[in-house]
Amino acid sequence: MGATLLQKVWDLHTVRKLPNGQTQLFIGLHLIHEVTTPQAFDMLRARGLGVRFPNRTVATVDHIVPTRDQRRPFLDVMAEDMLSALERNCREAGVRLYDLSSGVQGIVHVIGPELGLTQPGMTIACGDSHTSTHGAFGAVAFGIGTSQVRDVLASQCLALDPLKVRRIRVTGRLGRGVYAKDVILEIIRRLGVKGGVGYAYEYAGDAIARMSMDERMTICNMSIEGGARVGYVNPDQTTFDYLRGRRFAPQGEAFDAACEWWRGIASDPDATYDDEVLIDAASIRPTVTWGINPGQSVYVDESLPSPESLAGSDRAAVGEALEFMGFKPGSRIQGTKIDVAFVGSCTNSRLSDLREAAKIVRGRHVAPHVRAMVVPGSQPVRAAAEREGLDRVFIDAGFDWRGAGCSMCLAMNPDKLEGREVCASSSNRNFKGRQGSPTGRTLLMSPAMVAAAAVAGEVVDVRELPEYGD
């Protein structure tokens, strides 16, 4: 009987079964950033422990960096303290840090793949729930907390429970104006925000197979929003083509040998799954969230739900969300006025995302009442976009063109919503207060939909733009 990628990678990295029944799993790549690590390094010091595999941990700075004025010291003293702590900790432990002067700094989930650090068959951990992004390469990648960061630094291992695997096959062609972002929002809406608890999601089917690495990363990135700590795509030629020539990818003959090994790590055709779900790509339409979790979404041409039509806790949840958002039951999401447009985050800040947004923006202008910003996921994304002149397209249209970082996705930096502002956002979470204002409101959507909303000043259906006509 065949095995899944998850099973193969898990077995390969298993050190031993612990007395309590958990698995001691070796972590092949540990990515760190400034927010969830200073306490971990302090715990190590308090216990007199060192970092055992310093060359398997790689650091960057992303959450707290200002995206406008990145000169040091940062104006925000706390932000400066956090980066200084990271610098000190990395220096003492001998861990590589890609900082603002490196030319490759950016959101940790953007730069790992960009540098070729992220590879098929690895176990990857990072103190950030969107670590599932790296699963796009056929790695088993997941978010951890700070005590677990301590454990990985100390031992390069974690104590974990095994996961079940749910295969989600997306088959058929996506319609015009429908993106990877819409696919993952559809999956979360259908399976629920806790449907994936206890599972790794294996994304498969011809629609996934046709996707670029950027698109696969968007899908895997939001696995956690569906409750699945791990999401992955089996590695294939698209994966190998992306990795070839990257800084930390194997080079020359070693690369060909690696491809052989990577092919073998993919799920076998006769692998068995704990659950299977089939999604028809053609049925998916551009999707927008209307509520306070990523499962609360509708197609752009649908109406919002009414609590009256629901029972029990669903009724309470929908009622609470509508109240917070200030939306009427049964109203349309299309036409909702926005105040802010944000293209960025580890979900959608890669070059292809910026290109899609730029296509819509070119020759148009941001609505007068909207403040709009584009925040590239990394310094290399920013540089590549500038080589193509995308920065001019955005700036001419009235967007701010910023430095790389997490920016307004979670607002641990100066980029924040104010008051009750409504933000059309290409990020991943629409939780209450997520974008920095406790009463701010987030509508998640694809970068193209954000760009279209920025121009119109309200939520629109990208399919109605002439670019998407037949």
Place this chain on the structure above:
Amino acid sequence: MAIEKVRQVAGAALPLRGDNIDTDRIIPARFLKSITFEGLQDHLFEDDSQQLQAQGRKHPTADPRFEGATILLVNVNFGCGSSREHAPQAIRRSGIRAIVGESFSEIFFGNSVALGMPCVSADHATLDGLMGLVESEPSTQLVVDLDRMVVAAGTQMFPITLPAAAREAFLDGSWDATGLLLDRFDEVEQVASRLPYLQWS
């Protein structure tokens, strides 16, 4: 680390109703801007609390009737979203020692294990009953018992569940995994030596 076994948590409870309460609500991101976990408890549910206060209502964590609680009662998918350990840290630093809920996000659950704070599950009817009981009688003493796998309120007992490995970790005091993971380091090095990708870089 000294071994600290967690067999039982007893005390008053704090009922917190609602499904899918995410870690951004438990501790908003702006309070993560610090290089320590100290003082996080002062900002636990800060935004939720202030919004309720503006409506003339009280968040349970700001309600003096539940002050001193050691057991938190929650509903479905508690702690979803961000992996920030700051969330269970803030809860634990506020005095909570165990959480009883319908279900938990996996990362939150794991982070809580690493702090020695069990997150045990019970069904909806049990949680609804316990929350109602505590809301009407805040001095009610509950006992979360990992030996017998029950939550007790007076003479009433309700079954709870907890994955076997986590239960073992609390009972034998191995929830702080660092020591265990370093125990047989030669085996760790053996695994490292057989991973092809470690030879490529």
